[in-house]
Amino acid sequence: MNTIQSDNYPIYFENSIDELANFVKQGHYSRFFILTDENTAEHCLPLVKSKIEDQDNFDIIEINAGEESKDIDFCIGVWKMLIDFGADRKSLLINLGGGVISDLGGFAASTFKRGIDFVHVPTTLLSQVDASVGGKTGIDIDSIKNIIGTFTQPKAVFIELGFLDTLPPRQILSGLAEMLKHGLIQDAAYWHQLKASDLTKPSAELVHRSVAIKNKITIEDPHEKGIRKALNFGHTIGHAVETWSLINDKDHLSHGEAIAIGMICEAYLAHKKTNLPAGDLQEITATLNSLYPRYTIEESSFDTLFEYMKKDKKNQSGNINCTLLTNIGVCNIDNICTEAELRDSLLYYINL
């Protein structure tokens, strides 16, 4: 499994924790901080610790697992811990966890003392194929996802596939949604390969291919001026449904579950607006509907969902903007959608 070269930093796939230990040993840093949550502290931190020779210079910052920890209040907590532990500009932050850890840790590091270095050790499938690649950092305010953030690249990413063995099936499915998206927006062959695979445990080869697709797009357009918007397929509606669920459901949707709903709705929009063939729409709908649990969306929630969509970062001048498809494997960015169109697409999902 080749190391992927991103924008001035490597993404390791083999012996990754050994590579991390080597990186630490190179002597560029004065101090090390590992950002973790109670899950990765239990399942992943022991392996990391066992590989690092000099542990005296390491401090652990542990936050609660879950999307709630991406709120600005937790970010302030991380900053205060870095202050209290005496972190200086030559410190390194190691983000050991899922997307919450890498998004929050990346933002905290990129702004602490105007920026310290950080690396990602993604421990979930979702963060391996999505959050850890591409240099976006972000935190939430009032449950508005990633409303605050920076574009800052990590110094390296260490993908340890063994960590996936400890994940519950629902978390694998969450990451899988982004992998399916990579096929839908860019690579029809990959979509078909995924459909033919055992998706309860995606192979190293599939993870590598997803990272390669995302990496290629983000290198081409790091600041999301154009083609990077391709990655937003399913996310205009998906993020709104995710925010709704986060606020209203005790056992809320995972990111991937919400994005799967978003992809079904936006495939419908694509059929109506960008000529996605009916057969492709049917194939996408059937595949996602068979993999992901049904979710009840009441029509009474539509107006709130539209409000969330209007706050989406991709929009300009108050218009709601979607990335759609023209075929499986081919996307089309910057489609303004009306509330009536969005309503129809949600009804399409509801009436499946």
Place this chain on the structure above:
Amino acid sequence: MNTIQSDNYPIYFENSIDELANFVKQGHYSRFFILTDENTAEHCLPLVKSKIEDQDNFDIIEINAGEESKDIDFCIGVWKMLIDFGADRKSLLINLGGGVISDLGGFAASTFKRGIDFVHVPTTLLSQVDASVGGKTGIDIDSIKNIIGTFTQPKAVFIELGFLDTLPPRQILSGLAEMLKHGLIQDAAYWHQLKASDLTKPSAELVHRSVAIKNKITIEDPHEKGIRKALNFGHTIGHAVETWSLINDKDHLSHGEAIAIGMICEAYLAHKKTNLPAGDLQEITATLNSLYPRYTIEESSFDTLFEYMKKDKKNQSGNINCTLLTNIGVCNIDNICTEAELRDSLLYYINL
């Protein structure tokens, strides 16, 4: 008065508010937000408004004047206002105010939706010669100054010297400390020119010269890896005294008053450690002591001051780092100072 070209952005000195109106009219932006405080809303906003033709697309975000507003809590307030007003990625934030407004506004803009454009309209002498130039943004946590921030350049700076007419003398003195510093670290002739000038109302030529010095240094070293540390002369001790005063005094020191104390102490350290001639030390001490009011520092506060100094961003591995002088007009960066040396320098000030 020539426009100064900085790192891809212009710094205007003549007809600056007309230039701002032209900039707004060019049509690059969907919405405009003016960050202001109650003072600039009264004294500066009317001129800005009178020059702008289409005011429908403008919203005002007003915060309380004063260093306290640089706290993260106020930054969250600015972010929430931008969310509520529907700011999108094509919005422009216009920072109309002193250093608090430009530091806070710059940080809020550089992180909102992963970065929107901003410009500075500095309204105090301090912000004209210091905060608005060089691309540093910053906010405070627990009164630790600029502990969180980014390096992000504005799209333009509009220096309107007429705004200085409304400032009280104490605020002119605050900015003057940074101008005197520019002479001390880089340009002996400028230092002597300043000493010979009417310093109750610095001329446009002097302001221009200070901006040119700061701009030259920050272009050469935008991320403070080397020569930019020259600008920290007086700030290791000055920032600690400023933080102390901010926490303990009802009528706290201005930034410049604190930096003047810091420059006297650090000139003493320079005499002891980097061979600043006794005559130069005497000249610096006499000049600053005659311009700035005396401030009482108790020996019982020294340990707290050292704690603040240790949290300074310039430090590495727990050592306290100072920029010193070898002569008036020549500086020497990266001098590690012991607590005993710092104690002596504070006693030098106390015993003047």
